[in-house]
Amino acid sequence: GAGVSQTPSNKVTEKGKYVELRCDPISGHTALYWYRQSLGQGPEFLIYFQGTGAADDSGLPNDRFFAVRPEGSVSTLKIQRTERGDSAVYLCASSQTGRDTQYFGPGTRLTVL
């Protein structure tokens, strides 16, 4: 079956702009996660959804970052007033129930000029 997909694969934007990153999890997976990975580092947790609700958003760096999952499937990560420090690869993962193997998408490389 299809894996986790993310769009766009690359996004270049200017400082101060708004961006949306989309994640399509594996069908039937109730848990969805967003991570951010800077160059040379391991991924860092941002937010976790169980169904439609954000079960843990402790990793969001500030209130410019927001994520939704309105129907319990596709999720959108939204970043307002982007800053150059937001440049990173944004990774999405899903798992069947949570506390299980997480399957990752290919990531979106965000570059803020």
Add this chain to the structure above:
Amino acid sequence: SQQGEEDPQALSIQEGENATMNCSYKTSINNLQWYRQNSGRGLVHLILIRSNEREKHSGRLRVTLDTSKKSSSLLITASRAADTASYFCATDAGNTDKLIFGTGTRLQVFP
């Protein structure tokens, strides 16, 4: 914050040799996972080992877990050039669903 530390940070070997990577973590866990990443993009899940397991095998991969030392190792036997990648360990840090990743080991396998 990073939970785990991989050791070594970088490893270069010849095809056919074995590669061993180590991971240490800080808090109690339910399970530990190893992932591979090529060219800084999507992570590929390799193996999950639960806290009550000591060793697990998958093909050319062997993972050990020592919860008393809070450490794990990943052994790749008979390495191939295609194994060249970054390898990360990730833990659930106990009663959480999120994964906390280490800093990774960059493996280079020369043909």
